[in-house]
Amino acid sequence: MSSSANIVLSARGIVKRFRSGDSELEILHGVDLDLRSGERLALMGPSGAGKSTLLHILGLLERPTFGAVDVDGRDAWALSTQERAALRNRHIGFVFQFYHLLPELDAVENVMLPAMIAQSRGDFREDRRAHIAKAMDLLANFGLSHRLKHRPTQLSGGERQRVALARALFLDPPLIIADEPTGNLDRDTGELVLELLFRAQEQRNLSLLLVTHDERLAERCGRVLRLEAGRILGPLPGRG
């Protein structure tokens, strides 16, 4: 449990400032965070605390003003843009509150998108059948076997989030980052999506970093961190 070998994600001294006009606004004041392999970590906190900002930094989408993020044992922000993009592609799966599917692609194509980005044209063509089979399999597992060829606009919110979930899992990344994945869904649909997310997490022994406002959801996570005004307030005992 304490061995550094199975730490998937590690952040040290994360400071984030935004320039707004002449003044600088500091949103994160030095955040430390470790995520172990197979761990389920919930991040809670009031709106505007900087949770999404922290998630974007940990997900290698936004550069911290100070501090280091290690993914897979590598200092991600010291890598080249290309290497960092590859790390995002292979090691991190994103689930957003607003699903963020490409409207031009159908469900299967959306799910395969990480592989399209990862592979060259020739390689992808070779693996195409396998990819399609895998995408259909994932979608079928999530109860979407009758929605394979649907575009996002033809899907309900819950269905869209399940497609997004399949996309995040497609390249089998060791880490899933989810920012309020149920924030836009009604209670029952949210439950269903969460059920699928937790099941996949357990089956694959993934690390899950989850931002939520839902206490009941947080209770089901192994560890809960509270972020308030840009600082981690220390771990709360989790039950689940």
Add this chain to the structure above:
Amino acid sequence: MYRFFLSWRFLRSRRTNLIGVFGIFLAVGALILILSIMTGFLEETRRSARGSLSDLIITLPPYSESKRPRDPAPVLEILRADERVEGASAHLGWMCILTRQDERSLRILVDSQSSEIAGVKLTGVDPATEDSAAEFRHSLDKVGRSEEGEIVAPRLRVSKLEDPFAAPPEYNANVGRPRASVIVGEKVMTYHGLRRGSFITLMTAVPDPKSDTGWSAKKREFVVAGCFRSGENEIDLERVYIDRGQLARFLAGVSEDDPLPEDSILYSEVLVKLKDYAADAEDVRATMGARLYKAGLLDETCTIRTWEEFRGALLGAIENERVLMGIMLSLILVVAGFTIFAILSMMVTEKRRDIGILTALGATPRGVLALFLLIGFWDALIGALSGAVVGTWMAIKIDPFERWLSETFGVQIFNREVYLFDSIPSVVTPVAVAAIVLGAFVCTLLFAAVPAWRAASLDPVEALRNE
């Protein structure tokens, strides 16, 4: 692989892209069509200019003070001896006024606005050698034929091609005094209302030291033996051919059957045709000039010019026009490129969120740049290739197409009479087509590069933050 796949998807899912494609299509098609026609005009004009001019033209003004021999034979002999020379022929040119016993002549003389002119360039030729240096009989043979080449108007043509200055069958030599034959340009024939066998009067002046003005007037009646068509408006409008000996007699004032006096003017220029004009023209001009000069056959008043120097202004003007047209039409390409720029810019704004998603899933800025450049590339590919195909096809088929238009709608777009071309000239040069297509690509990609670069430098987080 997502770049190819997504660029196609984005392209297909946005109808506005069709506008850009259509713009490139139009620009490329129009450029190819118009440049082909301009090139055709240029080549056709060159050809028709060629038809009546020889490779080299030696002008030897017959001044009375000059010590040069009166007869062209020594000059022709030296020229014909050179192995690079295909043939040489002597001309005697003299400006005349043409009239006939008809009110029309008066009208032409008094109407200062008329394009019909009374002044003609009487050109004395040797029918036996003229064809070795110029396309003389060809211009006689072209007259009075239908498009298929059948003779439809025999009364316009000279009666015997092998002896073009023979008296026409309509002319009764026993009536009045004998008259020498002339062959007039096709337009001279029409404007003056002439027919084969018509009589015309030519008047001119010749230098005369005995006269107090230094000149004396000459006037003589001739019979029209037929007409010729050079295809060049200016020549068909003012040239009249005559046997060189007969012109010399006219100028000397001796009658048609009499021998020529010693001091008569016999020639004023020599036409030279080369076996390989492109290769030898300059060299022959220099060596022949020197040799003739040394033999005392040429002096400072003489010039040797290539045919292109005579037509330089015209050829230069058309070439100039072609280049200008090309430059102006290239602006269409710029406009088309600008359309691409506008459409892609809109697309980038619209797809901010998608660009953020792609970045989150592992796309690099470079990949996003390539993605949007590829959309421009597809636009250029579809637009330029279809434009090249349709433009080339139109350029090849422009003549039947214009005829069809004229016949269907009764409007004449291309007046074949004005240009003296039997069909709309159009020459498709593969190099030009390739250059235009390449230009379309370069232009489109340059314009696409700006929005593509903007897409690549978008902040993914900003794009992802909200719905």
